Amino acid sequence: MSELSKLTIAAARDAMRKGDVTSVELTQACLGEIDKADILGAFVHKTPEIALDMAKAADARKGADAPSMNGIPLGIKDLFCTKGVASQAASGILEGFKPEYESTVTTQLFEAGSVMLGKLNMDEFAMGSSNETSVYGPVVNPWRSDDRELTPGGSSGGSASAVAADLCLAATGTDTGGSIRQPAAFTGITGIKPTYGRVSRWGVVAFASSLDQAGPMTKDVRDAAIMLETMCGHDPKDSTSADLAVPDFEAMLTGDIKGKVIGIPKEYRMDGMPNEIEQLWASGTAMLKDAGAEIRDISLPHTKYALPAYYVIAPAEASSNLARYDGVRFGHRAKMAQGDGITEMYEKTRAEGFGAEVKRRVMVGTYVLSAGFYDAYYNRARKVRTLIKQDFEAVFADGIDAILTPATPSAAFGLGEMADADPIQMYLNDVFTVTVNLAGLPGISVPAGLDKDGLPLGLQLIGRPWEEGDLLNTAYALEQAAGFVAKPNHWW
């Protein structure tokens, strides 16, 4: 096991600046770990030659004024379009697709000198909470408590597994309903979804455009601050990208949260919530209080309706976004039978190319947008979304700085365990995270403890819009108090 691939971004940056290590050495260490970890299923397109070229370029540029991300080896979620490198969104319908362009996020990371090790597995089109809907097959969580293979969560399951198993220093993720924060919690790493509009969506395969945001998945909060800063910024190619200055997030990590007001929302105390989650939440609350924060009970009355609203809005947007996969411009086209016209071509292509969960959501979205149902479902869901956002606005107006909740309703579950459950059971994984996407807020998952089986559990902090710096600092204080240092046993 290489020690170099275990480094944080901050430690690797400092070591490179001092000349103690090169990016080529870091990159080779990661590539070695990746080749030994195929059983995890995290990396689905390896790019060792590109990685070494990028590492050499980073080494040529290093020095005290090189960017923080210079020479840092990263895994990139398959949802990001990377020029000339397979970018399939883990879908059969994008088989063979190699974009002629680079996403804004990866452009910014690579211009800052970061190294791409390869593309990471995920749920197909980011639709899933267990990484079991991928055309590449599932990802395995490096954490285990017995002989069972566990899910790393989803949709950014490959990213989570790769970071937790020290195959890379950090990874990109995306989050539409919890797809950064839930897998981060399941694998004992840190993941932040920034405010909607902070990070450009250009070149990221679209799922639900009003909810999708990219963010970093890292080994600690400091790394999240460093990497997020490089990913953020205004992009004229994304009309929803915010034209706001990006602060130096790392410089805001003082760990001082004296006088901050932390809200504890009563609606997040769900019936049947495991005792361990309840205890973790209580101990996280106590930690923030000990650090000098004021704890206040709050109410977010429409919380219960977030998941049903999400399962109207996200499929509706997905059905529209995924209409482009028609076998004409890119990806898979079905073989046609004698007499087939263009409609048969569309129908067969989409039937062959999409997996079951994607088809289900596209059809649900089609239904809620169809004539006669648009008002009853789609417009009603958008009104409920307004109410959910107003819940948050009201508590922030009352002086709440951040909100503490559990990140997930349980620890990681076994792969295949939910196979026979109805889809709603899987959707419930996102019950604590989905409100944040609907309200467009920043949210971060921080590892905070282990359950009775030794599996990691995470807490979520939700911040005010555009105040990622303040949120990261609160997360930093929580991280220091929680002192989570556990690592999975190396079995792979």
Added chain:
Amino acid sequence: MSIDTETARRVAKLARIKVDDTALPALAQEFSAIMGFIEQLNEVDVDGVEPMTSVTPQRLKRREDVVTDGSQQEAVLKNAPDAREGFFAVPKVVE
């Protein structure tokens, strides 16, 4: 609310996804479960509430009406399953 097989067939058609007749009843059942879950939204009083159009209160930026990109025919066609003579090729669509 219960979704019948005919509705499932119609939705699959609208979504341009081929679903075999034998798979329609199971699909209809899944839709029914999901729509049943969504029905909870009917409990919420939404009178006078505006449907959300933008989660952040931002005006879309305007830009000069100028050509900023183009002349990339080769790149545009590069990933096409069937490209001929500089065009995407599809089955005949005009009788």
